[in-house]
Amino acid sequence: MSLTVVGSIALDTVETPWGKNEEGLGGAATYCSLAAANYTRVHLVGVVGDDFPGEHVRLLESKSIDLEGLERAPGKTFRWTGRYYKDVNRRDTLDTQLNVFEDFHPKLPQDARDAKYLFLGNIHPSLQLEVLEQAHAGFVALDTMNLWIHTTPTELGKVLRRVEVLIVNDSEVHDLTGESNTIRGARAIRDLGPRIVVVKKGEHGCLLLDEEGMFAVPAYPLGDVIDPTGAGDTFAGGFMGHIARQDRTDNLTLREAVVHGSIVASFACQAFGPNRLAEITMSDILSRCDAFRAITIF
Amino acid sequence: MSLTVVGSIALDTVETPWGKNEEGLGGAATYCSLAAANYTRVHLVGVVGDDFPGEHVRLLESKSIDLEGLERAPGKTFRWTGRYYKDVNRRDTLDTQLNVFEDFHPKLPQDARDAKYLFLGNIHPSLQLEVLEQAHAGFVALDTMNLWIHTTPTELGKVLRRVEVLIVNDSEVHDLTGESNTIRGARAIRDLGPRIVVVKKGEHGCLLLDEEGMFAVPAYPLGDVIDPTGAGDTFAGGFMGHIARQDRTDNLTLREAVVHGSIVASFACQAFGPNRLAEITMSDILSRCDAFRAITIF
Numbered sequence: 001m002s003l004t005v006v007g008s009i010a011l012d013t014v015e016t017p018w019g020k021n022e023e024g025l026g027g028a029a030t031y032c033s034l035a036a037a038n039y040t041r042v043h044l045v046g047v048v049g050d051d052f053p054g055e056h057v058r059l060l061e062s063k064s065i066d067l068e069g070l071e072r073a074p075g076k077t078f079r080w081t082g083r084y085y086k087d088v089n090r091r092d093t094l095d096t097q098l099n100v101f102e103d104f105h106p107k108l109p110q111d112a113r114d115a116k117y118l119f120l121g122n123i124h125p126s127l128q129l130e131v132l133e134q135a136h137a138g139f140v141a142l143d144t145m146n147l148w149i150h151t152t153p154t155e156l157g158k159v160l161r162r163v164e165v166l167i168v169n170d171s172e173v174h175d176l177t178g179e180s181n182t183i184r185g186a187r188a189i190r191d192l193g194p195r196i197v198v199v200k201k202g203e204h205g206c207l208l209l210d211e212e213g214m215f216a217v218p219a220y221p222l223g224d225v226i227d228p229t230g231a232g233d234t235f236a237g238g239f240m241g242h243i244a245r246q247d248r249t250d251n252l253t254l255r256e257a258v259v260h261g262s263i264v265a266s267f268a269c270q271a272f273g274p275n276r277l278a279e280i281t282m283s284d285i286l287s288r289c290d291a292f293r294a295i296t297i298f
Numbered sequence: 299m300s301l302t303v304v305g306s307i308a309l310d311t312v313e314t315p316w317g318k319n320e321e322g323l324g325g326a327a328t329y330c331s332l333a334a335a336n337y338t339r340v341h342l343v344g345v346v347g348d349d350f351p352g353e354h355v356r357l358l359e360s361k362s363i364d365l366e367g368l369e370r371a372p373g374k375t376f377r378w379t380g381r382y383y384k385d386v387n388r389r390d391t392l393d394t395q396l397n398v399f400e401d402f403h404p405k406l407p408q409d410a411r412d413a414k415y416l417f418l419g420n421i422h423p424s425l426q427l428e429v430l431e432q433a434h435a436g437f438v439a440l441d442t443m444n445l446w447i448h449t450t451p452t453e454l455g456k457v458l459r460r461v462e463v464l465i466v467n468d469s470e471v472h473d474l475t476g477e478s479n480t481i482r483g484a485r486a487i488r489d490l491g492p493r494i495v496v497v498k499k500g501e502h503g504c505l506l507l508d509e510e511g512m513f514a515v516p517a518y519p520l521g522d523v524i525d526p527t528g529a530g531d532t533f534a535g536g537f538m539g540h541i542a543r544q545d546r547t548d549n550l551t552l553r554e555a556v557v558h559g560s561i562v563a564s565f566a567c568q569a570f571g572p573n574r575l576a577e578i579t580m581s582d583i584l585s586r587c588d589a590f591r592a593i594t595i596f
Contacts, residue, residue, distance in 0.1 A: 086478040087478045180384040180385045181520075183519045183520060183521040184521045187521070204499065204503065205502065205503065205514075205516055213593070214519045214593050215594070215596070216593050216594055217516060217596065218503050218505075219514070221481045221512045221514055222479075223479055223481040223485070252596075255595075256596055259596050294511075295511070295512050295514050296513070296514055296515065297553075298513070298550075298553040298554055298556070298557050298591075
């Protein structure tokens with residue numbers, strides 16, 4: 001079954017102690033789509049400016065991603081600039097230029113509306129509601145951020161009541177629920193709407209909570225993290241991609257989906273931008289899934 | 299096979315947002331011994347003052363822990379006072395009084411010398427060397443801390459060359475090796491001596507590295523962390539206890555040992571001091587091991 005992905009498409013400038021990547025392909029919807037395209041047909045919905053390089057379009061097309069919902073607006077593409085520290089868990093945002101993203105209102109073409117699975121990337125909750133009005137998806141996953149938790153709680157609350165899955169990080173769990181304990185926080189989120197809560201913890205792995213209880217998994221151990229930008233969105237792409245391909249949302253499939261999400265995210269961290277992610281095939285993913293099983297079994 | 303545990307025995311005063319525990323039983327060797335006593339015969343080596351409450355001695359005796367190596371010195375028992383925040387990963391040490399611990403030199407009775415397994419709790423590396431001179435153990439696990447890494451690197455280096463296992467947390471990995479990446483840091487530690495490196499990450503689980511590669515496991519998810527004091531030493535007790543009981547140190551046994559360490563540590567966090575830890579039996583541990591398997595399987 002196909003998956004619609006709505007969110008940002010960006011040109012990212014990333015500085016790390018190991019190098020710099022200027023105006024590389026970025027954005028939540030980009031990472032998510034590239035990851036999910038390994039599993040299923042993806043309908044990408046977002047906006048770029050008239051400066052968006054053709055090579056990026058060709059890369060997305062080469063992965064058979066449906067770009068009918070990729071709007072080209074006059075002006076400049078959304079830009080983000082960030083700097084990572086030697087401890088890659090620490091980063092500073094140096095600059096954000098919304099550009100064409102500022103006036104973006106997602107418009108879903110028919111195929112994107114009809115997709116059974118939908119990922120709502122981290123955009124303003126009122127835009128996420130606009131997407132939900134257009135989409136017929138039976139299974140919707142949501143990302144958000146502390147900014148919306150604090151500035152638009154009412155709109156976010158409405159979105160939460162209409163989605164199956166919330167994918168967040170620890171600090172978002174705490175901000176959304178006021179719970180300092182992640183497990184209790186994840187439980188509290190289920191009372192806000194989502195049947196399934198996924199807590200991404202970066203190098204520390206991932207938790208999933210549904211009505212059957214908790215699933216916990218470490219991260220794939222990486223000695224060579226080059227650039228973790230987009231890892232969370234890549235996780236979401238592997239997670240939703242696996243679910244859409246299996247066309248199942250039972251507990252076992254959700255567990256496998258978390259593992260697939262973790263594995264594709266691990267590839268994404270091993271090069272600047274989506275460079276490594278864009279290279280991998282399902283065979284690479286499955287072979288790392290096997291390695292992961294060997295690393296975690298007891 | 300039996301296990302000798304050398305380290306601090308303390309009276310801890312712990313404040314959390316949920317309550318206060320004044321002068322409760324504490325200390326690394328205490329937690330480690332109480333955990334390991336579920337698995338095997340433990341020889342406890344440490345020092346207490348003449349103020350050490352008889353009820354604590356009786357608790358240790360009730361677990362069949364051999365107290366021949368428990369020295370009673372004139373003066374006051376080692377005391378530690380700490381305060382935890384709502385986020386229990388954050389704590390401040392408010393006061394440390396070494397008292398009788400200041401002049402402590404471990405003296406191992408014959409049974410403690412002859413034990414096949416030895417845990418060197420976090421004490422001055424020169425004291426750890428004194429223990430190694432007395433002990434005949436074939437398999438030694440070591441704990442340390444950033445203080446010794448920075449102030450006594452030469453002595454610590456000598457100890458490292460004589461132990462099989464180093465059990466540390468992430469920040470100690472970074473300080474000991476200069477590596478910001480935990481995986482690379484753990485690999486670098488193996489070059490310093492230990493065949494096996496165990497990295498404790500608290501609520502984020504645990505990594506083990508040996509010559510066969512990496513084992514990664516999440517923590518047992520707890521919604522009710524009351525007091526994490528001693529969790530790391532409790533982990534070491536479950537880890538070494540399982541190994542001593544199995545009398546094996548192959549990769550599969552080490553993996554199981556990490557799981558046992560994680561499980562006993564989870565119990566320790568669920569009450570002030572070792573109160574919950576002191577109550578559990580092997581049946582509680584095995585039943586939580588089963589639950590843990592169900593939580594982590596995919």
